Amino acid sequence: MKYREMTAEQRKVEFEKVSAEFEAWKAKGLKLNMARGRPGKEQLDLVSGILSVMTDPTDCVDGDVNVRNYGQLSGLPSAKALFAEILGCKPEQVFVGGNASLQLMYDTIAKAYTNGLLHSEKPWCREEHIKWLCPAPGYDRHFKVTESFGFELITIPMTETGPNMDLVEQLVKDPAVKGMWNVPKYSNPDGIIYSDETIERIAKLKPAAPDFLLMWDNAYCIHEFEGEFVPFPDILSLCEKYGNADMVFEFASTSKITLPGAGVACFACSEANMEYMEKLINIQIISYDKINQLRHVKYLKDKAHTLELMKKHAAIMGPKFKAVTETLAREVGPLGLATWHDPKGGYFVSVNTLPGLAKRTLALCKEAGVIMTSAGATFPYGVDPKDSNIRVAPSLPPVEELQQAMEVFCCCLKLAALEQLK
Amino acid sequence: MKYREMTAEQRKVEFEKVSAEFEAWKAKGLKLNMARGRPGKEQLDLVSGILSVMTDPTDCVDGDVNVRNYGQLSGLPSAKALFAEILGCKPEQVFVGGNASLQLMYDTIAKAYTNGLLHSEKPWCREEHIKWLCPAPGYDRHFKVTESFGFELITIPMTETGPNMDLVEQLVKDPAVKGMWNVPKYSNPDGIIYSDETIERIAKLKPAAPDFLLMWDNAYCIHEFEGEFVPFPDILSLCEKYGNADMVFEFASTSKITLPGAGVACFACSEANMEYMEKLINIQIISYDKINQLRHVKYLKDKAHTLELMKKHAAIMGPKFKAVTETLAREVGPLGLATWHDPKGGYFVSVNTLPGLAKRTLALCKEAGVIMTSAGATFPYGVDPKDSNIRVAPSLPPVEELQQAMEVFCCCLKLAALEQLK
Numbered sequence: 001m002k003y004r005e006m007t008a009e010q011r012k013v014e015f016e017k018v019s020a021e022f023e024a025w026k027a028k029g030l031k032l033n034m035a036r037g038r039p040g041k042e043q044l045d046l047v048s049g050i051l052s053v054m055t056d057p058t059d060c061v062d063g064d065v066n067v068r069n070y071g072q073l074s075g076l077p078s079a080k081a082l083f084a085e086i087l088g089c090k091p092e093q094v095f096v097g098g099n100a101s102l103q104l105m106y107d108t109i110a111k112a113y114t115n116g117l118l119h120s121e122k123p124w125c126r127e128e129h130i131k132w133l134c135p136a137p138g139y140d141r142h143f144k145v146t147e148s149f150g151f152e153l154i155t156i157p158m159t160e161t162g163p164n165m166d167l168v169e170q171l172v173k174d175p176a177v178k179g180m181w182n183v184p185k186y187s188n189p190d191g192i193i194y195s196d197e198t199i200e201r202i203a204k205l206k207p208a209a210p211d212f213l214l215m216w217d218n219a220y221c222i223h224e225f226e227g228e229f230v231p232f233p234d235i236l237s238l239c240e241k242y243g244n245a246d247m248v249f250e251f252a253s254t255s256k257i258t259l260p261g262a263g264v265a266c267f268a269c270s271e272a273n274m275e276y277m278e279k280l281i282n283i284q285i286i287s288y289d290k291i292n293q294l295r296h297v298k299y300l301k302d303k304a305h306t307l308e309l310m311k312k313h314a315a316i317m318g319p320k321f322k323a324v325t326e327t328l329a330r331e332v333g334p335l336g337l338a339t340w341h342d343p344k345g346g347y348f349v350s351v352n353t354l355p356g357l358a359k360r361t362l363a364l365c366k367e368a369g370v371i372m373t374s375a376g377a378t379f380p381y382g383v384d385p386k387d388s389n390i391r392v393a394p395s396l397p398p399v400e401e402l403q404q405a406m407e408v409f410c411c412c413l414k415l416a417a418l419e420q421l422k
Numbered sequence: 423m424k425y426r427e428m429t430a431e432q433r434k435v436e437f438e439k440v441s442a443e444f445e446a447w448k449a450k451g452l453k454l455n456m457a458r459g460r461p462g463k464e465q466l467d468l469v470s471g472i473l474s475v476m477t478d479p480t481d482c483v484d485g486d487v488n489v490r491n492y493g494q495l496s497g498l499p500s501a502k503a504l505f506a507e508i509l510g511c512k513p514e515q516v517f518v519g520g521n522a523s524l525q526l527m528y529d530t531i532a533k534a535y536t537n538g539l540l541h542s543e544k545p546w547c548r549e550e551h552i553k554w555l556c557p558a559p560g561y562d563r564h565f566k567v568t569e570s571f572g573f574e575l576i577t578i579p580m581t582e583t584g585p586n587m588d589l590v591e592q593l594v595k596d597p598a599v600k601g602m603w604n605v606p607k608y609s610n611p612d613g614i615i616y617s618d619e620t621i622e623r624i625a626k627l628k629p630a631a632p633d634f635l636l637m638w639d640n641a642y643c644i645h646e647f648e649g650e651f652v653p654f655p656d657i658l659s660l661c662e663k664y665g666n667a668d669m670v671f672e673f674a675s676t677s678k679i680t681l682p683g684a685g686v687a688c689f690a691c692s693e694a695n696m697e698y699m700e701k702l703i704n705i706q707i708i709s710y711d712k713i714n715q716l717r718h719v720k721y722l723k724d725k726a727h728t729l730e731l732m733k734k735h736a737a738i739m740g741p742k743f744k745a746v747t748e749t750l751a752r753e754v755g756p757l758g759l760a761t762w763h764d765p766k767g768g769y770f771v772s773v774n775t776l777p778g779l780a781k782r783t784l785a786l787c788k789e790a791g792v793i794m795t796s797a798g799a800t801f802p803y804g805v806d807p808k809d810s811n812i813r814v815a816p817s818l819p820p821v822e823e824l825q826q827a828m829e830v831f832c833c834c835l836k837l838a839a840l841e842q843l844k
Contacts, residue, residue, distance in 0.1 A: 052477035262713035291684035
């Protein structure tokens with residue numbers, strides 16, 4: 001029976017029951033963390049082979065490039081080829097960088113700010129005011145990057161097929177709107193795959209700003225944890241088709257394929273953008289870690305072999321997501337307290353509680369020793385207008401702990417709802 | 423006999439002789455590169471052990487930090503300790519980053535530009551005009567970083583004891599002067615060690631700008647190739663002593679200790695600066711490659727062990743520098759065409775030709791298949807007012823090739839001088 005349909009007396013009984021449960025959880029002194037999308041230990045162990053794939057100087061050659069010395073700013077040819085095959089673009093459109101796609105994203109926007117992009121009239125720091133489109137719920141670190149440069153963040157509601165495109169098409173008519181964040185496949189946190197129609201509408205946008213920057217963070221492009229690999233369109237050629245070749249920068253990394261923090265990241269863009277960016281990046285760095293790039297090429301080999309590895313990750317991740325969604329379905333589904341997505345890939349389950357419950361639920365979780373991503377984090381400026389969205393990150397804890405953590409979470413959500421209805 | 427003291431007839435004979443030599447070199451079709459300070463193959467082979475120092479997941483633990491996952495933005499405790507011991511500062515003053523100190527330097531100035539530093543009144547992009555002190559001859563990549571942000575570069579002449587401090591002390595009274603480049607030990611390219619007095623005067627500067635930024639690139643802090651390790655003062659505690667704790671950022675890396683491009687870089691600064699910078703860097707990246715940090719800690723162990731490795735580098739580098747300075751002394755010394763420094767560490771020999779000969783000498787070298795750092799590169803905006811300074815980078819070629827390259831260089835310098843005197 002839904003809480004709202006209960007009588008006051010029924011709710012009082014339920015409140016006492018749930019309160020007792022909550023106290024029992026607290027007494028256990030748990031310490032569980034579901035705050036971030038960190039791979040779990042089993043996943044790390046899965047890729048231990050990468051540590052020993054290059055142990056001899058004779059391994060350190062890639063075609064005619066000696067990877068042990070300076071040089072090759074835009075990355076090793078073999079690493080470009082690997083990412084190009086995965087992303088479906090051309091190797092010459094790929095820049096392979098360091099260990100973090102976030103840094104490449106930040107740097108792209110920073111270059112726009114300090115120097116301007118290829119089609120900028122001036123560096124963005126010389127603009128009066130910059131607006132930025134933020135599909136939300138979205139990734140807090142994306143929002144913080146654009147916030148740190150003083151841009152005004154505009155929330156674009158997410159739908160089942162991606163961002164609300166009617167609104168996007170309307171807003172890009174404003175020349176102050178300079179760009180947009182996107183996680184097109186298994187969006188963070190909703191786990192939504194942008195529909196082909198949405199992607200097509202994005203590729204054919206006609207922004208008033210000549211230097212509109214489409215940030216295409218393909219962080220989960222091969223990260224299915226259930227079912228077969230789902231192909232995705234190449235955003236670069238789509239944008240080119242509609243005369244927007246220089247509008248998009250796509251990002252990816254192996255952070256959730258090999259080792260988080262010790263992986264390899266890349267961006268992909270038009271060849272004109274590549275030429276422009278290489279000149280700017282050449283001022284910042286001589287070259288990225290090519291040893292680690294080659295280590296990854298030797299270990300991952302090609303797309304097919306990488307997808308085989310992703311199946312092994314899926315075998316670890318799948319049961320964790322099942323534990324989350326099944327516990328939600330059992331514990332809070334019948335009570336009408338929340339809805340959630342049931343993704344087939346990515347790293348998150350996005351839960352939407354009844355309005356006004358998210359903060360209180362997570363505060364209670366914290367009391368009971370379960371740390372989750374802060375309420376509000378999935379919205380620009382960390383403010384969820386409905387105080388409803390909660391990002392659950394099930395990857396780190398082992399299944400047994402996760403099961404416990406989700407039971408705690410459901411208990412806290414119930415308690416928050418009952419408190420609200422008092 | 424010096425060329426200037428020759429009769430016209432003697433010079434004519436000499437010109438014909440040197441021209442014939444030049445043609446003979448050209449006919450050999452050499453392809454030699456002394457453009458950049460790249461370690462040579464022997465040096466790379468020296469450190470092959472680093473490739474196999476971490477091959478098992480059980481190696482991937484540093485105290486209670488699992489280095490295989492995200493986190494630990496400012497670097498592994500063990501890596502901080504290693505750099506702190508080498509630099510003579512405190513571990514908590516060290517931020518260990520990615521593979522490139524240039525990137526950390528660029529990012530520090532970029533943060534000043536986009537957000538401002540700890541004591542800035544506003545981000546530097548909101549300042550009317552920024553001036554920057556550039557001891558010259560100096561490092562071209564330093565100059566390009568500050569040029570890329572539109573700062574006005576002011577040349578500070580180098581003396582035998584470091585930059586001309588009378589001039590520096592005068593110029594920092596201008597609040598538009600926001601910072602200064604330094605390579606305090608084995609300066610690039612002169613190979614000068616700043617004297618204790620110079621360093622003291624720098625540490626006690628009283629700049630008008632509250633956010634004056636002393637960039638202290640200690641790139642060659644343990645890079646002796648002749649004689650024993652030369653201790654250097656800790657710039658952080660010196661600045662602190664004179665009330666300038668937050669004025670300095672020091673940089674170092676293992677690029678020329680282990681593998682260039684696959685090393686580990688760091689910066690060191692006051693704890694107040696560290697707190698400020700961590701907040702800003704946290705927006706840009708979750709964490710740097712801790713696997714590679716730990717790989718370095720396991721391989722280099724501590725300062726004493728690292729200095730032992732540097733002795734092995736010295737055994738390779740020393741003979742190369744000898745080949746350069748001996749050839750210069752034999753071929754051009756008696757002719758009065760150039761002077762040069764005779765460094766005991768670092769990566770360069772800085773040659774000063776008679777005025778107006780540098781560009782022509784290097785153009786002739788190029789014709790004969792020897793590539794050197796472009797003339798002018800060691801000065802702001804790539805313009806050497808005397809067209810005199812040439813940076814010789816002897817590390818990459820094997821000694822035999824280097825010997826040849828230097829003979830070509832001396833031949834070209836003679837030819838350029840004789841052409842000028844015609």
